[in-house]
Amino acid sequence: MQQINEKDKLADQRRDMVLNQLQIRGIKDTELLKIMSDLPREEFIPAEFQSQSYADNPVPIGAGQTISQPYIVALMTQELKVNKFCDVLEIGTGSGYQTAILASLARHVYTIERIERHSLTARQVLNSLNITNVSYHVGDGTCGWPTDKKFDRIIITAAAPDLPRPLADQLKIGGLAIVPIGPEIVQELVAMEKTNDGFNTRNICGCRFVKMIGKFGYTE
Numbered sequence: 001m002q003q004i005n006e007k008d009k010l011a012d013q014r015r016d017m018v019l020n021q022l023q024i025r026g027i028k029d030t031e032l033l034k035i036m037s038d039l040p041r042e043e044f045i046p047a048e049f050q051s052q053s054y055a056d057n058p059v060p061i062g063a064g065q066t067i068s069q070p071y072i073v074a075l076m077t078q079e080l081k082v083n084k085f086c087d088v089l090e091i092g093t094g095s096g097y098q099t100a101i102l103a104s105l106a107r108h109v110y111t112i113e114r115i116e117r118h119s120l121t122a123r124q125v126l127n128s129l130n131i132t133n134v135s136y137h138v139g140d141g142t143c144g145w146p147t148d149k150k151f152d153r154i155i156i157t158a159a160a161p162d163l164p165r166p167l168a169d170q171l172k173i174g175g176l177a178i179v180p181i182g183p184e185i186v187q188e189l190v191a192m193e194k195t196n197d198g199f200n201t202r203n204i205c206g207c208r209f210v211k212m213i214g215k216f217g218y219t220e
């Protein structure tokens with residue numbers, strides 16, 4: 001009985017989050033709103049923080065990392081313009097929540113996380129939700145996916161000094177990257193479209209992410 005009530009409460013909070021955090025702030029993509037209405041965010045959050053599953057802020061997931069605020073996940077996903085023909089590269093698997101949303105929209109998601117424990121936990125949660133169109137890699141995402149594959153979309157969910165060169169090279173011409181660019185404290189969320197002779201960039205809004213640590217990122 002207790003458990004059923006808890007589930008109902010979380011479902012109510014999820015509906016409230018979609019309405020009062022996403023729709024009210026301009027998230028309009030109906031497919032994305034449906035996915036976020038259905039996806040149990042609590043599954044991606046450590047037990048001690050589960051009561052904050054639908055809070056309007058980042059929540060700790062361990063090892064000094066956080067699951068991003070629901071609105072920023074929605075905004076980045078909407079800006080990435082993912083469809084069923086897209087192969088998406090994600091840097092910063094973290095909890096796997098963003099990965100799960102991307103996987104529901106894309107052909108396949110390739111996700112890199114530098115902390116092995118996060119990658120393994122995310123993989124377990126996605127498997128338990130029957131989300132199978134995802135490949136996981138543990139390592140430094142700033143060096144790119146460890147094959148010569150090219151991607152239609154790239155999303156970085158940690159603060160980057162710029163789009164790392166190996167990732168710029170792995171993005172197809174006409175492809176799109178969403179990257180929080182800037183130092184540790186505050187960044188600008190930037191949309192970058194790859195053209196024949198460089199990138200068209202557009203600033204979306206200010207944001208705040210943990211650092212992307214790696215060869216073409218920041219030091220620890």
Ligand code: SAH
Pocket residue numbers: 065066067068073091092093094095096097098099112113114115118139140141142157158210211212213214217
């Ligand atoms: N989208 C995730 C956000 C996780 S926070 C979520 O909503 O849960 C950012 C993640 O990026 C952290 O888990 C951190 O360990 C990871 N990260 C930082 N630098 C990285 C790098 N160079 N390669 C891969 N992952 C990295």
